[in-house]
Amino acid sequence: MYVAVKGGERAIRNAHRRLAERRRGDPAVPELSLEQIREQLGLAVDRAMCEGALYDPRLAALALKQARGDSVEAAFLLRVFRNTLPRFGYSEPLDTGAMAVERRVSGAFKDLPGGQLLGATADYTHRLLDFALEEPQQPAPPGEEPEAEAGSGSEATGLLPRALAQLGEEALIEAPPADEGAPVPDITRDPPLFPAERAQRLQTLARGDEGFLVGLAYSSQRGYGNTHPFVGELRQGRVAVELVPEELGFAVEIGEIEVSELETVNQFTGDAEHAPCFTRGYGLAFGRSERKALAMALLDRSLRAEELGEELGAPAQDQEFVLEHADNILATGFMEHLKLPHHVDFQAERELLRALRRAWEERRSAPEAAE
Amino acid sequence: MSDSTASSPIASSQAAPDLQQSLRRDWMSVLARAEAAELERLWQALDEPAGHRLLRRPETGLVQLRGRIGGDGAPFNVGEAPVTRCSLVVEGERVGHAYVLGRDLRHAELAALLDALLQDPARRPRLLEAVIEPLRTTQAARRRARRRAAETTRVDFFTLVRGEASK
Numbered sequence: 001m002y003v004a005v006k007g008g009e010r011a012i013r014n015a016h017r018r019l020a021e022r023r024r025g026d027p028a029v030p031e032l033s034l035e036q037i038r039e040q041l042g043l044a045v046d047r048a049m050c051e052g053a054l055y056d057p058r059l060a061a062l063a064l065k066q067a068r069g070d071s072v073e074a075a076f077l078l079r080v081f082r083n084t085l086p087r088f089g090y091s092e093p094l095d096t097g098a099m100a101v102e103r104r105v106s107g108a109f110k111d112l113p114g115g116q117l118l119g120a121t122a123d124y125t126h127r128l129l130d131f132a133l134e135e136p137q138q139p140a141p142p143g144e145e146p147e148a149e150a151g152s153g154s155e156a157t158g159l160l161p162r163a164l165a166q167l168g169e170e171a172l173i174e175a176p177p178a179d180e181g182a183p184v185p186d187i188t189r190d191p192p193l194f195p196a197e198r199a200q201r202l203q204t205l206a207r208g209d210e211g212f213l214v215g216l217a218y219s220s221q222r223g224y225g226n227t228h229p230f231v232g233e234l235r236q237g238r239v240a241v242e243l244v245p246e247e248l249g250f251a252v253e254i255g256e257i258e259v260s261e262l263e264t265v266n267q268f269t270g271d272a273e274h275a276p277c278f279t280r281g282y283g284l285a286f287g288r289s290e291r292k293a294l295a296m297a298l299l300d301r302s303l304r305a306e307e308l309g310e311e312l313g314a315p316a317q318d319q320e321f322v323l324e325h326a327d328n329i330l331a332t333g334f335m336e337h338l339k340l341p342h343h344v345d346f347q348a349e350r351e352l353l354r355a356l357r358r359a360w361e362e363r364r365s366a367p368e369a370a371e
Numbered sequence: 372m373s374d375s376t377a378s379s380p381i382a383s384s385q386a387a388p389d390l391q392q393s394l395r396r397d398w399m400s401v402l403a404r405a406e407a408a409e410l411e412r413l414w415q416a417l418d419e420p421a422g423h424r425l426l427r428r429p430e431t432g433l434v435q436l437r438g439r440i441g442g443d444g445a446p447f448n449v450g451e452a453p454v455t456r457c458s459l460v461v462e463g464e465r466v467g468h469a470y471v472l473g474r475d476l477r478h479a480e481l482a483a484l485l486d487a488l489l490q491d492p493a494r495r496p497r498l499l500e501a502v503i504e505p506l507r508t509t510q511a512a513r514r515r516a517r518r519r520a521a522e523t524t525r526v527d528f529f530t531l532v533r534g535e536a537s538k
Binding site: 179255263 | 396442524528
């Protein structure tokens with residue numbers, strides 16, 4: 001039971017002042033601009049957008065500045081902002097097949113139509129601190145960039161066929177669930193009941209805490225569950241957003257966003273009727289959040305364990321466990337409220353404990369009488 | 372869009388029937404993708420008398436973005452994005468609409484204004500030349516630059532065959 005507390009107004013006001021000072025840090029150090037955050041802390045911005053479930057890089061930069069870099073708090077601020085806006089409707093599904101790809105790799109296929117583009121990746125760095133970054137860098141002069149390797153530059157990187165399409169042609173992999181035109185559930189409108197549909201699971205994972213998702217995905221790789229995936233394809237780049245305005249009745253493009261899309265190829269399904277084939281998991285995340293997209297794909301797959309008739313029992317296969325705890329705003333809200341005054345609750349428990357102890361003492365001091 | 376606001380006079384005012392939908396889709400897309408500052412600059416340079424009446428003031432709301440499972444399968448909701456829309460009428464007859472990703476009210480208003488003016492066959496050639504084509508050029512150049520940069524990272528992995536077979 002909560003009992004409201006009163007008082008403390010002045011202390012709270014002053015605490016907000018101290019917070020503002022702490023946010024600003026040493027005033028002798030120049031203040032961060034939103035452009036600096038957006039341009040130079042891009043992955044923090046992307047993560048705030050994912051977990052805030054709101055694609056707006058400038059707002060995410062503002063949220064990070066206000067939250068002093070705390071990604072959970074930043075996501076929280078974005079969710080609250082989102083609640084202040086009316087809902088216009090739904091976009092047409094993003095056509096990631098038409099993505100302007102800036103990074104595209106496959107762990108499964110060495111050669112795939114359209115080839116592999118490493119893009120801006122830290123995958124092949126040595127993770128040694130670069131002390132040169134201690135000082136501001138001069139931008140590289142134009143024209144000093146090593147060109148594409150000879151003979152490969154002419155290949156178009158515009159439209160790339162899906163890597164898994166080649167397995168699909170041989171029916172070596174399951175097809176994704178077809179678009180039957182059924183209503184698409186929206187967890188922001190109707191909280192999911194269990195078992196949740198795959199669309200609800202994906203929407204929940206898309207906004208889920210990256211750390212939680214990575215931990216669970218890792219657990220499924222280590223044996224708590226059964227995902228042995230290959231990365232069929234990771235692609236990053238820009239996709240057009242289209243919607244059908246009610247006034248027009250036809251789809252128009254309203255801009256473009258950056259996304260990371262990841263599909264895994266997992267081990268087999270099949271039965272008397274269906275020949276064995278690979279299965280797949282799917283991840284899609286705002287921005288360049290590829291770790292998030294990968295964890296999402298692994299968990300999308302592990303949460304299909306029941307559908308695919310696999311042995312159950314691991315946390316990463318348990319819908320309620322995964323989906324009900326993936327949202328860091330819900331989780332941190334319930335957890336952090338413990339810091340707020342619970343004085344009356346605690347007093348009640350203390351009274352109860354005293355009564356228990358009195359009863360215990362009485363029983364102990366008069367054992368014979370009790371028998 | 373499946374969520375709709377109550378039906379308004381805007382919905383009933385049809386665009387000129389001779390208007391080719393694909394042409395309009397094209398300029399709306401270019402206007403939506405434009406950087407707001409560049410759009411403003413091109414608009415100012417036009418010196419077009421801007422007598423218009425707002426049917427729907429520029430307003431920001433949310434659109435739930437959808438993806439597809441496996442990229443091409445059944446749809447699901449990914450997360451929302453702010454979108455700004457505006458509807459207006461020029462010279463009492465041509466209705467312009469705009470839906471633009473983001474929260475820039477002026478961007479949506481200018482896009483709606485140009486959408487209305489571009490529907491006028493007499494004005495269209497000049498507006499395409501002075502606004503749409505320059506924006507398109509900028510956008511294509513940006514896209515090409517990104518593609519070129521990505522192309523420098525094209526990789527050909529090769530597999531090393533182990534020595535056992537050659538003994």
